[in-house]
């Protein structure tokens with residue numbers, strides 16, 4: 357349980373009669389976030405977490421899944437938006453709806469499985485109320501017993517409630533539990549490049565989900581993950597041992613055989629020098645989104661790559677092919693919950709559960725129409741870097757858990773984001789630094805966080 361800082365405890369009730377700022381409406385967060393540091397309670401406090409769910413996750417556009425997860429009418433995929441259990445379902449007309457996973461009768465979840473096909477209707481397993489795929493009530497069994505009550509089928513309350521807004525971008529489906537606010541494209545802003553870059557790498561401009569994901573519970577606040585994604589200072593420390601070991605094997609194979617498989621390179625680049633990391637730029641967009649530029653050099657010149665490039669050239673022409681394959685992107689963040697590594701078709705999605713507990717879903721995709729060898733590269737990265745079984749992800753998870761434990765202590769109240777503070781430059785709301793290892797990333801994320809929380 358988090359310990360509240362003295363200034364909050366001093367204000368709570370007490371003889372001066374002030375209220376707790378964490379319980380005020382709108383909640384005051386100005387004391388918690390300063391331009392160069394944040395109060396540790398933003399990672400540990402239950403009231404702040406609850407407010408984040410209400411003001412951010414249950415309002416903004418949340419990624420539900422890819423269209424290829426629900427191909428046929430009746431196909432569904434259960435998903436959590438903020439604290440709300442929802443279900444994404446393919447309609448008879450081919451569109452996709454996102455419904456609350458809740459029977460309007462006694463509140464029981466309509467689907468208990470994570471995915472499946474529900475046929476032409478959802479049927480509640482408790483009292484057999486049934487609903488069309490769009491959530492409208494189909495039948496109330498033994499209807500006579502409800503006559504002259506408010507729960508008759510002409511009452512809209514008998515329908516399963518829908519997410520007010522559902523939209524998709526290049527096959528990636530999002531829903532918002534708020535009836536108003538920015539459109540999906542406005543919300544994504546410059547971070548749209550994540551999905552463009554992923555899909556443009558397919559000769560037909562589309563990807564297909566690989567329909568299993570790693571699901572990892574992180575014993576830490578969701579913000580640790582988001583900060584870590586663009587933290588270019590940590591790899592040369594946290595991932596040094598893994599990177600150096602992989603680099604040694606890669607070097608030996610090159611000496612012995614003349615070449616080493618690309619996947620050794622995935623790991624060895626984590627042990628790049630500090631100067632190399634510091635030269636990799638981050639781009640920090642409005643709404644907390646961000647981008648880490650490419651550093652891995654993922655365009656080899658082997659026969660398989662040339663075959664793939666020929667397919668892209670045939671589809672788009674040489675100029676577009678070059679444009680698509682030479683974008684400088686390592687990964688893109690859609691704040692506050694997505695990390696999309698488009699050049700390798702990876703997507704990680706956070707579903708926060710508690711201040712100190714976060715589910716991450718780790719997905720990867722196939723480029724439609726691309727050779728199998730190109731897919732294998734994505735699969736290797738998925739298993740070697742993003743999987744819970746790899747040393748890279750494991751090293752990060754250890755940091756985040758220890759970070760959470762550290763912030764729950766009373767050894768200090770503030771988290772520092774001072775690195776290269778004062779060196780940022782801003783153009784049209786986009787923040788840059790000349791240093792890849794600048795904490796401008798976190799400063800930008802907390803600027804967005806404060807705007808959401810103060811709204």
Ligand SMILES: [Fe+2]
Nearest residue numbers: 590591594752
């Ligand atoms: Fe890391």
